Amino acid sequence: MPAHATLAGVGSDARPSPDEQRRAFLQRSLLAEAVVELTVLDRAPQTEPGRDSAGAAVTIPRTRLRARVDEALGAGPLRRGEEIDLLLPGGLLTLPRDADGSARRDAPPRTVGAWVPASPQLRPGDRAVVLLDRWHGAWTPLDLRAGVLRIDAEAGLAVVDPPSRLDSEPARPVEVAAFPLDPLRRDLAARLAGPAVDSDPGVQSATAAFALTLSPDALPPFGCGDGGGNPIRWFEFERGQQVEVLARSGGQIGVPNGGLSQVEAAIGAWNNDAQSDVRLVYGGETELTLAIAGLDGRNSIAFEDPGDQIPGSYPQRVLIALTVVFFDCERLLSFAGGLAHPIVEFGIVTQDGVGSFFFGNQANPLSALGEVLGHEMGHGLGFAHPCSGTAADPCVGPENSALMRPILQGDRGAVLGSDDRAALAALYRAPVGPPPAAPSNLRLTASTTSSLSFEWNDESSGELGFEIESRSLAEPWEPLISAPAGATTATVNGLDAEPRLFRVRARSTGGLSAPSNQIAATPRFDIAPCVQDEHTLCLNRGRFLVRSSFSMPAPGGAAEPGEPASGELLTEDTGTFWFFSPSNVELVLKVVDACVPFGGYWVFGGALTDVETSILVVDTTSGETRTYFNPAATPFQPIQDTAAFSSCL
The missing domain is CATH 2.60.40.10 (Immunoglobulins)
Structure with missing residues (x-):
């Protein structure tokens, strides 16, 4: 999420009043290619092809809105009644599946949400005043959420979007600025036509619902359905695992030595809390081409928006940085604070132009970059803004010293405040007391x-x-x-x-x-005849399908991806598998017909290997399966399963 997307601008401690927000919106309208009132008609997921750091194809999530122009304000290219498409970053991905409908072995979770808090969450039926910009050949709100005022037609108000928030308190109302709609229309029309003439602002306040950083509860493909409305978090930390973060080589323009030391400072800020189990780790520099676009198995930071993930450029646009957080929409897991979706990846990117026009003008560019990266990394952990920094919702007390507050201070660096630590305690509290007994x-x-x-x-x-x-x-x-x-x-x-x-x-x-x-x-198979091929044996008159896979250890203690073993028949009920060459047999397995007198089929096997191995045996007449694993670096233990299959039909 952009650390500093406030209507008052970036890098200021000033808390804009509602009237200042209205004036800032009017001023920003001069940068828009079109200003319209619109009604959202439809919403659909959209994807774009991209490349990850290894050059492999990735899918970039977007959301496409179909909208009707209700009023065109000013002399832009759009007309009343025209239907247009708006493109927003983020959305939900339905990942590729094999022809048989199963997920690819190497695929990430099947339904993954890409959370971009800076993006307005407009839905069909919503009405809004929108400042429009061009991005990737389509319309998009200028500065995303900052370019949208929702219309409350019944009250006659244009309402500023409330922030998405996360803290340790229960849900509570948040005051946000709202402007009478008719004077705002007149002011926009006058400003777009020539010198600005402000009508009586009549600024009011409206109450919007406070929310944690929650998964969307709309039905798929726009939300997580029944699983929506829950926070997102990493589950690796409580299992003693680390989450690696990479940074693009060269770092940030306008900051000494690219400011790469501030990546480690930002990581350290979130790690160094004794009451939390967060364990981020810096994995070094990488030649990433896309940092936040699609799932590539890496948490990464890119600088100066190399993939054009943020519309526009600084200082014409106010966004300094953007974070996309991918979470698994299909899984909802328990933790000490309740239920949450697991985060699977995040990406951070700074806007193009911020090096020359923002960081380069700071008294302490390193400290400013540290604050930005620390703030964005907080979003990557599942945290949101504790306040909006406006007069209606000021950052006061602990919120005002929070790293996650939306207004840049510039000289604090990546330092947590008490409010940030309270958020850590809410999502990542370290264990207290002994663990329970194992099931x-x-x-x-x-x-x-x-x-x-x-x-x-x-x-x-x-x-x-x-x-x-x-x-x-x-x-x-x-x-x-x-x-x-x-x-x-x-x-x-x-x-x-x-x-x-x-x-x-x-x-x-x-x-x-x-x-x-x-x-x-292994789940049951559909009932179908066994078809023998290089990696499949059909034993005992073709009734039993047998497959094996193996994995070799890799440098550093990891494991190579599993590979299918190649099989050869020895007899009608016995076969062998080899891993590396046909002359080097690794595994022998047979399925014995013991129906008379024992009423079933038995599975026996042995191997001359200590690599990690799996064996799958399927009774194709019933779909019933039996699965056997041999752990890595362990001599293969003989299989003598005399209770494998009890059906003799």
Whole structure:
């Protein structure tokens, strides 16, 4: 979110009065290509192709609004009754899927929200006075939210958008400026026609609802549906993991040495709170071409807007920086403060022109950049402005010393205030007291083609809930769903036909418990004949489909992405798999018909390897699956599963 998108300008401690806001809006109208009153007719997600830092294709989320011009103010190119498209940054992504409908193995979460707090949240039916600019071949609000006044037709008011806010207090009303609509219309028309003549401003105040930084609650593809209305946060920290941040090589123009030291200062500001478990880490410089456009698996900072992600340029436009935060709309997980969507990535970019015309004119450019980056990094953690800095909603008391306040002070650097620390405590409070006892005896109880159901024994008391975690081959553990306190069952939906490991952990104010036992499982397959290919064996008269994958360790202790093993038949019920060459057999597996006299099929296997390996066996007559995992750096343990498949039909 732009750290300093205030109607009074950037870098000022002044708190604009409602009348000053109205005058600033009128003054900004002279920079607009068109000024209109409009009604939003439709809203649709839109994407643009882009490239990540490795040159791979990424999808850039946008939101397209279809609107009708109700009144054209001034001599712009638009006319009353004309329908136009407005393009806004951010939105929701529906990520690519394979032909069979399952998510790609390497794909991020399937539905991902791209949060751009600076973007106005206009919906069909909304009316607004909008200052229009051109961006990527379409219309867009000048300075995004700062170029929009919502129309309250019943009250005859034009209302300033309230800020999106996050603090430790419960929801409370926020006073925002509102202007009588008819005098505003006259003033806009007069200013756009020639010398400004202000009518009686008649400034009033209107009450808007305070909100945490919440996911949208509209139905997909515009929101998270029933999961909307919840905060967003990182869940890695409580699991002892770090979140890496990269910066574009060269840093910020107009700041000594590019100001890259201030990236570390901003990270340190959020890390150095004893009551918080935030652990950001600086990963160094990179040659990023796009920092915030699309999901590329990197949290990154770019300078001078290399991908044109912010409309216009400074000082003609007031935005200094912009942050986009991607969060998983489909997952809603518990933490000590309630429920939240996991953040999966964020990107920060400074506006082009700020180096020469803003930072270069500051008494202490390093300190100013540190404050901007610290503020934007706070958005990347899920925090929003605690106040708007206006006369109707001033930044007073602890809010006035907050790093997350929307008005730049310029000489404070990346230093947290007490209000910022209260926000940290709300989302990222460090564990207090001992963790709960680990659940035990996790077991699979049911499966469908897209879900798995589990049961476990609750060994703790006073827990706040449970987390069901999972990972696929070579991937880290991640939480999938939460279950309430006292629960001993849960169902994980939305799974694809990929072997995975599962475990469960209890949560309390003392943090997460040790994990339960692990079990390997795969959802059922649709009933279909087995088709043998390079990576698939069809055993026991073609009834059983068998596949295997493996992952090699990579430098630094990580793991290479999983690869499918190649299979060869030995006999009707036995096959082998090789990983590296056909002459180097790694795995032997057979499915034995033990229906007479034992009433089922058995699976036996052995291997000459210690790499991480998964094996999937599917009964194609029922879709039932059996999954086997061998951990990395562990000699393969023999498979002697005499209870694998009980159906002999």
